[in-house]
Amino acid sequence: MEQPEDTVTSFRLPEPTAQQERVVPVPAGTPVFEVKDVSIYYGSFRAVANVSLSIYQNEITAFIGSSGSGKTTVLRAFNRMNDLVPGARLEGEIYYRGEPLYGKDVSPIAVRRRIGMVFQKPNPFPKSIYDNVAYGPRINGIRNKSRLNEIVERSLRGAALWDEVKNRLHTSGLSLSGGQAQRLCIARTIAVEPDVVLMDEPASALDPIATGAIEDLMKEIKSQYTIVIVTHNMQQATRVSDRTAFFSVLINPESDVRTGTLVEYDRTAKLFEDPRDDRTKAYVTGRMG
Amino acid sequence: MAVVTEQSSVDLREPAGWRRTKNRIATVLMVLSFVVVIIPLGFVLYTVIAKGASVLGWSFLTSQIPPAVVPVGTGGIGPAVAGTLEITALATVMAVPLGVLGAIYLNEYGGNRPLARLIGFMADVMTGVPSIVMGLFIFSIWVLHFGFSGLAGAFALGCLMLPVVIRSSDEMLKLVPDSLREGSYALGATKARVTATVVLPAALPGIVSGALLAIARAAGETAPLLFTILGGLTTVNSNVFSGANTALPLLIFTNATQPYIGAEARGWGAALTLIAIAFILMIAARIVTARFTRYSR
Numbered sequence: 252m253e254q255p256e257d258t259v260t261s262f263r264l265p266e267p268t269a270q271q272e273r274v275v276p277v278p279a280g281t282p283v284f285e286v287k288d289v290s291i292y293y294g295s296f297r298a299v300a301n302v303s304l305s306i307y308q309n310e311i312t313a314f315i316g317s318s319g320s321g322k323t324t325v326l327r328a329f330n331r332m333n334d335l336v337p338g339a340r341l342e343g344e345i346y347y348r349g350e351p352l353y354g355k356d357v358s359p360i361a362v363r364r365r366i367g368m369v370f371q372k373p374n375p376f377p378k379s380i381y382d383n384v385a386y387g388p389r390i391n392g393i394r395n396k397s398r399l400n401e402i403v404e405r406s407l408r409g410a411a412l413w414d415e416v417k418n419r420l421h422t423s424g425l426s427l428s429g430g431q432a433q434r435l436c437i438a439r440t441i442a443v444e445p446d447v448v449l450m451d452e453p454a455s456a457l458d459p460i461a462t463g464a465i466e467d468l469m470k471e472i473k474s475q476y477t478i479v480i481v482t483h484n485m486q487q488a489t490r491v492s493d494r495t496a497f498f499s500v501l502i503n504p505e506s507d508v509r510t511g512t513l514v515e516y517d518r519t520a521k522l523f524e525d526p527r528d529d530r531t532k533a534y535v536t537g538r539m540g
Numbered sequence: 541m542a543v544v545t546e547q548s549s550v551d552l553r554e555p556a557g558w559r560r561t562k563n564r565i566a567t568v569l570m571v572l573s574f575v576v577v578i579i580p581l582g583f584v585l586y587t588v589i590a591k592g593a594s595v596l597g598w599s600f601l602t603s604q605i606p607p608a609v610v611p612v613g614t615g616g617i618g619p620a621v622a623g624t625l626e627i628t629a630l631a632t633v634m635a636v637p638l639g640v641l642g643a644i645y646l647n648e649y650g651g652n653r654p655l656a657r658l659i660g661f662m663a664d665v666m667t668g669v670p671s672i673v674m675g676l677f678i679f680s681i682w683v684l685h686f687g688f689s690g691l692a693g694a695f696a697l698g699c700l701m702l703p704v705v706i707r708s709s710d711e712m713l714k715l716v717p718d719s720l721r722e723g724s725y726a727l728g729a730t731k732a733r734v735t736a737t738v739v740l741p742a743a744l745p746g747i748v749s750g751a752l753l754a755i756a757r758a759a760g761e762t763a764p765l766l767f768t769i770l771g772g773l774t775t776v777n778s779n780v781f782s783g784a785n786t787a788l789p790l791l792i793f794t795n796a797t798q799p800y801i802g803a804e805a806r807g808w809g810a811a812l813t814l815i816a817i818a819f820i821l822m823i824a825a826r827i828v829t830a831r832f833t834r835y836s837r
Contacts, residue, residue, distance in 0.1 A: 256596060337651065364728030374719040377742050377833070386737070387727040428546060436723070 255334070273531040278404065280307035283447060283477045284329060284352075289343035291324050298324050302343075302513040304496055306447075311469060311478045313488035313519065316498030316534070321511020322481045325498075326449050328352075329479065330366035331359040337388065348446075364391065367445035372454040375424035375434035375439075380407075380416050383424040383435055387443035402442055410438035411468050430461025448472075451481040456489065466491050485535060488519060497531045544702035557764045587816070592812030594629035595805050601813065605774045605791070608803040617810045619776045620791040623690060624817070626780045627769065627787055628759045631701060635758075639705025643747075646706070647713040648735050660710070666703035674699045675764030688770040690780035693787065701754040708750025712743040745829045752825050756818040762789040788814045 284306040291299040294438075299321035306312050306329075324333065330495045331352070333339040345352040351514035352362065375383050384403045393399060403420070407413040412434040416427070424435055433453055440448055450469075454462040469478055469491050482488055494532050496516040500509050515522060526532045554560055595612055606615030650656025659803065678696040686692070716739050724734040741745075765771065771790035778785050788810045795807030 304606060330726065332722065332726065360728050360730055362728075363726055368722075368726035370719060370722065370726075372719055373715075374723040376720060376723065376738055386724070390729050390733060439723075439727065477723065 266376065280310060282306065282346075283308050284479075285346040286325070287344045287346070289325070289328065289341060289345060291321070291328060291333065292338075292340045293343070294338040297508070297510050299511045300501070304513060304516045306477060308477050308492070309473055309475075311473050313492035313495045314479065314481045314498060315483070315485055315488050316511070316514075317500060319509055319511060320498035320500050322496075322509065323451055324450055325513075326479060326481050327368075329447065329449055330363045330368055332363075333437040334359050336388060346391060364443060365445055366447040366449060367440035367443060368449040369433070369440050369451065369453045371435050372456055373429060373436050373456070375427065375432050375435050377423065377425055379421045380424050380427070381420040382437060384438050384442050387439060391443060396476055402477050406438040406442040407435075407498060409441050409468075409472060410434045411464060411471075412438055417526065428461075428485045430457045433457060433461070433465060434468070436502065437465070441472065445476065447477045447479065450478065452483060454485060462487070469521050485523075489523055492519045493520045497526075497528075497534060499530050499534070557815060560754075570749055579642075588808065588812050588815060591805070592808035592810075595809040600806075600809055604776070605786075605806075606802075608795070608798045608800045610800075611802040612805045614802075617788070617791055617806060619773050620786050620788045620810060621813060622776050623693075623769065623773075623785045623787040624759060624789075624814070627690045627693045627697060627765075627785065628755060630691065630780060631697035631758055632751075632755050634694060634706055635698040635701035635754070639702050639751070640747060641707050641718050642702075642706045643709030644735060646710050646739075648731065648739065649772060659706075663703040664707040666699075667707065671696075671700055671765075672763035672766075675767040678764070679767035683768055684713065687782070688768065688784040689782045690769055690777070690785040691782070692768035693765045693785060694780075696768045697758040697761060700761060700764060701758045704754040705751050706756070708753070709743070709747045712746030712750065715746065716742045732806065745833050747823050748829045752822055755821065759818060760789055760814060762793050765790050788817075810821075 259510040286302055286304050286306075289299070289302045290297055302321070302325055314326060316322050325473060327333045327533065328341055328345060329352070331474075332503055333341070341353055348365070349360070367401075375387060378386070379463070381403055382407050385399050388399060388402050389456070404413060404417075407416060412431060415431060416435075424432070427435055433456075437448075437453070454465050457465065469480070472478070478491065494517065497514045498511050499514045502509050515528045517527075522531065523535050525533060562610070600616035602618045602622055603614075603616030605617060605619055628666060640664070646660055650659070666813050675696050678692055678699070682692050682695060683689075720738050721734055724738045729737070765787050769787060770784035771786045771794065773784060773786040777785045792807050792810045792814070795803040795810070798804065798807075
């Protein structure tokens with residue numbers, strides 16, 4: 252599985268700028284995120300090392316790779332959710348629309364209002380369906396009843412859930428099935444009209460039909476949002492994404508410390524059909540991971 | 541042919557042997573312990589109802605306390621009912637918000653800070669302090685300077701309730717899954733809002749249950765009140781903030797030591813009243829929390 256010589260050499264990654272040129276061959280659209288040589292630590296443990304990539308507007312970018320390769324950690328860095336983990340620390344720089352995301356004056360609260368997140372496990376609040384969707388707008392100070400009604404309907408329609416729940420908006424959000432609950436969480440996220448929607452394996456707990464519904468939804472809403480999705484499912488990445496980033500685990504043979512890093516980042520078709528890196532090739536052809 | 545079916549038939553009965561025996565022993569033991577638990581409980585309830593129900597009535601609950609020699613039928617326990625309700629309510633107002641806020645600090649804000657660890661440790665220690673010591677404590681720092689009062693009693697009961705409320709609320713807040721907090725944070729909520737709109741509502745039923753247990757226990761406390769409200773009143777002290785007061789546990793204590801039949805009967809009536817107050821409180825709280833948590837399932 253792991254070739255030792257390969258593992259050792261990959262600890263000496265190319266200079267960030269060189270890698271930047273290497274991994275993004277086709278500049279397109281407006282970059283929403285520019286990740287520059289980012290390493291993320293949990294305490295003294297380096298979970299992710301030297302990641303550089305750009306996320307482009309109105310595209311779906313997929314993060315694939317085996318467990319422990321740092322996909323989720325990098326995703327959670329985009330809306331500073333890692334701040335909630337005690338001891339988490341980021342080195343390098345992430346620019347969000349040109350602004351340093353980890354700058355001194357940046358409020359994680361303000362960041363998260365623009366960059367929403369859908370989690371692996373559907374996590375509706377123990378409130379009514381209506382209150383779940385209205386939660387974000389209410390945080391933003393919207394109190395007007397008719398305005399809230401309008402936002403709730405539009406968001407639920409956007410998440411393809413409206414027809415199923417329009418007659419029971421005031422029943423508990425916990426009464427929904429897994430797929431419905433996840434779409435409710437998507438509705439809750441888009442209710443605040445975020446700029447970016449981050450999705451952490453949003454369909455991993457869902458059946459193929461619910462997964463298909465979520466994937467159709469993603470393609471539908473990408474004209475308004477920029478979407479980054481972490482997935483274990485390579486078919487899902489090929490189905491929905493415009494670009495794919497492949498992450499892998501580096502194992503230091505001496506200390507057995509496992510660090511995730513970005514191996515290859517390209518247009519999805521290119522990455523799956525003609526990968527540049529052997530590890531990517533092994534992964535996407537199913538010979539590894 | 542018959543032999544073949546004999547072989548292929550599956551035996552789905554519970555296998556005999558030590559495992560089945562163990563299972564049966566455990567079941568019998570569980571039923572037995574349930575019975576053992578329910579016997580004293582049922583007996584207490586039966587005795588209190590049998591001896592106290594006959595004297596109970598509106599005038600009994602509201603009349604002044606007569607001298608001990610007065611037979612059943614005249615007078616009642618009004619001042620003690622009023623005192624218990626006032627003092628317990630005052631103690632609740634002081635201890636429950638403070639305790640819940642303390643638990644929120646411990647669980648949501650304190651993390652592993654030394655201050656949070658110290659408060660958690662002190663709360664555990666305080667749970668073990670005997671109630672009479674709490675009464676003496678309030679006696680020495682408050683009653684000696686300002687005299688007996690319902691307020692002093694409420695301080696003592698509040699001090700008893702506080703650690704219980706902190707610990708039970710803390711446990712309930714710990715049970716709220718982090719995924720709910722993250723969902724709220726991901727929408728751009730501040731920590732205060734996450735706590736107030738997601739964490740607290742999710743933990744509310746448990747917090748209310750814990751607070752109720754603390755209230756019910758405090759309402760039945762005798763020892764801390766001996767040093768703080770004195771007791772022995774025959775008329776209602778309408779000022780809970782000053783002057784001696786009385787309460788149901790004190791009245792029960794005094795009447796139980798009297799040789800007179802009338803006093804004893806009033807003592808039983810007071811005991812039943814105390815149980816009824818706790819019972820009504822529990823039901824009321826369940827109704828209120830059910831309204832708040834109708835979306836939690």
